[in-house]
Amino acid sequence: MMPRILLVVATILLVLIGLVMVFSASTIEAISQGDGMFSYVGKQALFVVVGGVIAFALAKFIPYHVWQGGPWFWIGWGAAMLMLLAVPIVGTEILGAKRWIFIGGMSIQPTEFAKIALVVAAAGILHRYREEMKSGRDTLVAAALLVVLPLGFLYVTQSDMGSAIVILMGAFAVMWVGEVPLRWIVPLFLVIVVVGVGGMVGYRADRISVWLDPWNDGYGGYGTGYQMIRSFYAFAEGGLFGVGLGNSREKFLYLPEAETDFIFSVIGEELGLIGALSVIALFLVVLFAGLRIAHHAPDAFGTAMAGGLTVMLVGQAFLNMACATGIFPTTGKPLPFISSGGSSVLASLFIVGLIMSVSVGSNVLTPYERRRNDLNVIRVEHPGRDEAAGSGRAERVRTRGERTGETDARRRSRRSDSASPSSRAEGRRKTPGASSRDEDALRQSRRERARQRALDSERGRR
Template structure:
């Protein structure tokens, strides 16, 4: 077993012990409040998403001859599976586990899934991003985002400890980040997922307090590479032109610009308060992907501007809670892990909403917790589990509590109650006549030094009368 694995195992064991002791004495409000806020906002987003998926998918299910509960039923199953996974991660798996080799396992699994998509993937809507396993489809790029944030947080932890420097750091960046992202772009042409991954990595760098100049330089480099990718990819440049003018798509708005045009019609029909829940017109097979990529357009049409603002507020509360949890994390790995996951989720949400409004070109990324889709829902709930795991691991003992718990008290044999404790006075060999110098001093103090000795015996060769006469001379003087 390597020293890294041994060190990680000891830290995990210590974290479990400290967590049990800290939970026994209670959770501070500064840790509990962000945790509750994250749970409540996630629950609200999930319930909101189930309602909107049911509303946006009913017409499509009827047209296909399926039950109107078919789509929302599948989504509910994914919600339940994701909730169980998030609970298991948060309660039973300390986040320090992912600081060791298990993060490498997750990364290797994600890379293998990306290669499997390149070899055996299914092309849908002109993009090869889905993998069918046992009759069920999955989008591995949704889970690859988790692996990249884990490895970025691990890299920052190693940099903080001083165990990753120089050539090893460069090799780590090339092997772990640059090569897999290049494969993702080449095989899946998924620029949206690439942008979301880079956003999460930038958030990790920011939370790790990397100098701002380096972060800005990295963002500029990514921007240049993105422009080159758009220029070299013919379909991307065509998408940019359609984004600038959807009606100039070569088919008078009935070609590639049709989707964004119908989305704009949906927002225009909704107005301030919307046409009412379930009364959308665009979901009648006018707006493609109404229950997934463009579900925010249905929200704008049925619930209006107020409904859209309420959804945005929920995501902002989620961002605040996640960053507050990251702020209270006890170490670099926990802080960057929770913060990176939070920024990635909220960043994807605002990317989806911006594309639906026409502020950005269409990327095909779902709205977390709201859009229909098992891969997106499961990945989003797993990320919530990681964030909550950091929150549960943040309730640690203070320095004084650790010192108090480390004290070892040696118990003495208790005295018998039947025998009262007596003070044993050791007699001085210099005592003469049964009177000690201690008793003599106490008698002089209590009596104001003017009373004769109780005994008539001489002490140190002097009589009691001489002691009385000397006391009288002192009073006269």
């Protein structure tokens, strides 16, 4: 129960921090656009409620085994892939990137849901390879069709290296918790690094150079390096304890995307180093709880799915915070649970629901445990051997009596002494003859013991 409680508490605290910080960071921009000051946080709260209800349903009513490869998995994976295919055709370009589609008047970023489907698919492939003894060729074909091909399509059509990095984090985590040998993981990792470095051309190369020196962006810090510089200013103004909740200066349209990609900078400014470290600590709690749930999962699929989703979720959080602090180039990935955006908060809560379903499933006995608990010990009777064993025990009793010099009368007297007075009285009432014989034997044994003690004392004096 402890990892489950930690995961729920940390998630609730992160969501509450997100609602407060979205309201603080978005009010100025909402007013400048002619919207109400609660427009951003109102939408965020609605998505939190919807995501929380769905996460509860995933954890409570839908066993995680249904995502192993049955109809539920194919419906979820197919829906995510259809949305990815729709982006190049009917997608909407926002801030120079075409990654959103509008459904029912609401913008959706399909990559937020596709990353969940790809990691769950990787967990299912690894489980079938290890438990169902699938051949290596079939496993590679399944991985290529269900994971690698959609990932490559996402990277090429949307030019979304941030999402590709996050999905690869989850995939490598699946292999790690699934105990895939390092001789397979390391070469694959090196190949991906080479491909990634080879893709650093065009605007990506410019982004790397700006990341190394944002003030040298060709416009004196007012070009592509402007956002990074304003993020640095936010952290510098925050100091140790911050300027106070709601008192950020950078949110006055100085820091672009203050309520989404760079909301961690506003946290650092208003809540200071203490607030920023508190957010980091909560994500570390999520990481610990998720990995403990994966460790206690009842099967390999539960371990791989919970471990992969946990690492992907927390990995995205640290990727966002690394970009905001200048440790990593800007990737445009939101901060889970905190950044404004319906797709991000829904996907983050979906992940928590799936991890919780593994935790709930850990309380159910596996088929192997049920069969073990149903075993009954049956004693097989062997008449010949049992009679021989009984005669052997009787012979041992007689031998012990002869060796100790114990007479039948003495044994009867000991049994008579150990019996209760009521039972002896009952015995006398039922069998008076037997009672008189027992009393004679008792007196005889007492006389023998007195005679033996006298002989022993006489020998001692001599």
